[in-house]
Amino acid sequence: MRFTFRPLHPHFVAEVTGPRLQDVHDPADLARLRAAMDQYAVLVWHDQPFADDEQLDFAQRFDGVLHARTSLAVLGRNRFGNDALTDVSNVDEHGDIMAADDRRRVSSVSNRLWHTDASFVDPPGRYSMLSARVIPPVRADTEFADMRAAWDALDAETRAQIEHLHAHHSIAYSRQVLGFEFDAAERDKLAGVVQPLVRTLPRTGRRALYLASHASRIVEWPVPEGRLLLRDLIEHATRPEFVYAHEWHVGDFVIWDNRSTMHRARPFDDRAHRRELRRTTTLDID
Numbered sequence: 001m002r003f004t005f006r007p008l009h010p011h012f013v014a015e016v017t018g019p020r021l022q023d024v025h026d027p028a029d030l031a032r033l034r035a036a037m038d039q040y041a042v043l044v045w046h047d048q049p050f051a052d053d054e055q056l057d058f059a060q061r062f063d064g065v066l067h068a069r070t071s072l073a074v075l076g077r078n079r080f081g082n083d084a085l086t087d088v089s090n091v092d093e094h095g096d097i098m099a100a101d102d103r104r105r106v107s108s109v110s111n112r113l114w115h116t117d118a119s120f121v122d123p124p125g126r127y128s129m130l131s132a133r134v135i136p137p138v139r140a141d142t143e144f145a146d147m148r149a150a151w152d153a154l155d156a157e158t159r160a161q162i163e164h165l166h167a168h169h170s171i172a173y174s175r176q177v178l179g180f181e182f183d184a185a186e187r188d189k190l191a192g193v194v195q196p197l198v199r200t201l202p203r204t205g206r207r208a209l210y211l212a213s214h215a216s217r218i219v220e221w222p223v224p225e226g227r228l229l230l231r232d233l234i235e236h237a238t239r240p241e242f243v244y245a246h247e248w249h250v251g252d253f254v255i256w257d258n259r260s261t262m263h264r265a266r267p268f269d270d271r272a273h274r275r276e277l278r279r280t281t282t283l284d285i286d
């Protein structure tokens with residue numbers, strides 16, 4: 001067996017040991033990892049020192065087409081000259097910690113709301129991969145929640161009430177919630193999309209709540225009732241029993257399935273410490 005999987009949570013998440021991912025090219029190995037993603041939804045590696053181009057190559061090898069229409073791309077912030085490599089950091093192009101009122105900082109701050117990546121584009125995000133390059137000396141975790149377990153735990157009446165509903169997802173909405181406004185031209189580029197509220201995952205047939213801070217309303221319902229439903233479901237789906245907290249170390253590499261999990265960044269003193277990760281996200285295309 002080339003890979004070993006050690007479960008880290010009763011519902012989901014496994015730590016993987018095996019070869020360096022930069023060296024994994026065999027289609028059978030990649031298929032084994034995708035099958036593990038179907039089972040665990042979040043896979044965690046340690047000691048995976050990715051260079052930027054290696055991370056981009058691995059992401060495409062693993063799952064095809066990369067997401068590049070990020071909010072950071074719209075705000076014109078990319079230190080790496082490639083919008084498919086998302087700069088998940090609190091530093092500017094000089095490597096200095098960004099000012100608290102830096103407009104580009106909104107993106108990292110908004111990651112503290114429970115969300116799934118790229119639910120606001122069509123096709124939406126499938127796998128996200130985060131590579132830890134600089135980690136502060138204080139805890140600055142990412143938390144993940146299992147949306148399949150959250151669906152499984154709903155009563156039959158709630159399931160029947162919600163399973164055919166749709167939500168409108170827009171990144172402008174999740175930023176507005178925190179008091180941030182895009183201008184008209186930026187908003188045009190960020191017009192949202194409609195998504196099912198409950199998804200059925202291919203291969204496993206499991207069902208999952210498809211929730212995010214980007215979900216602004218339920219299409220079939222009046223706005224207030226829809227927002228209240230979304231709040232109730234997010235509250236349910238992020239109960240401690242469904243949540244795993246990842247404590248980062250330099251060299252960690254984490255892949256998660258955006259179709260079946262939500263995640264959020266936890267706060268830390270980001271005016272005092274640098275934190276730099278790089279993200280690649282694939283699109284849900286078959």
Ligand code: OGA
Binds near residue numbers: 088266279
């Ligand atoms: C992301 C994200 C959380 C974090 O990169 O998509 O939400 O802890 N990151 O940085």
Ligand code: MN
Binds near residue numbers: 111115116117263
């Ligand atoms: Mn995210």
